Amino acid sequence: MTYVPRDLEDGHLYISMEYATAVHLCACGCATKTVTPLSRGGWTLSFNGAVTLRPSIGNGQAQCRSHYLVNANKIQWLPSIGEEETRAAIARDHQVGTSVHTVPARTGWWSRVKAAVLRKH
Ligand SMILES: [Zn+2]
Structure with a gap:
C-alpha cells in the first residue's frame, strides 16, 4: 500500500482531491489504515470548517x-x-467499481486536515 502516506498519524484524516480518496487510521487506535473512496457510490466528504464523512x-x-x-x-x-x-459493503464496492487498490502509487499530494480531526472517543 504505497499510494497512501507511509506514516499516517493517529487522529488525522488525509485527503487526496486528485484521486478523490481519503485515508485515516482506524479511530479506535488499532492503526488499521482505513481508505474511503470519495466517489459516486463511495463516501461523501463535506467540509465547512469541520470534516464530516458519510456514510459510516x-x-x-x-x-x-x-x-x-x-x-x-x-x-x-x-x-x-x-x-x-x-x-455487503465489499460487494457494493465492487459494484460501483471502487477499490482501495486502484489508486496510483504516488505520494506528496496528500493534504492533511490538521487540528482535532478524528480524536479518539
Ligand atoms: Zn480499529
Missing part, C-alpha cells in the same frame, strides 16, 4: 470491527459491524 465507516475486516461516523471532526461510535454487513 465500518472496519469489519479489522479485528476491532469498529463502526463509526465522522461527524464535524468528531467520532460518533456505532454498534460493531457484523461480517455480513462487511460482505
Whole structure:
C-alpha cells in the first residue's frame, strides 16, 4: 500500500482531491489504515470548517470491527459491524467499481486536515 502516506498519524484524516480518496487510521487506535473512496457510490466528504464523512465507516475486516461516523471532526461510535454487513459493503464496492487498490502509487499530494480531526472517543 504505497499510494497512501507511509506514516499516517493517529487522529488525522488525509485527503487526496486528485484521486478523490481519503485515508485515516482506524479511530479506535488499532492503526488499521482505513481508505474511503470519495466517489459516486463511495463516501461523501463535506467540509465547512469541520470534516464530516458519510456514510459510516465500518472496519469489519479489522479485528476491532469498529463502526463509526465522522461527524464535524468528531467520532460518533456505532454498534460493531457484523461480517455480513462487511460482505455487503465489499460487494457494493465492487459494484460501483471502487477499490482501495486502484489508486496510483504516488505520494506528496496528500493534504492533511490538521487540528482535532478524528480524536479518539
Ligand atoms: Zn480499529
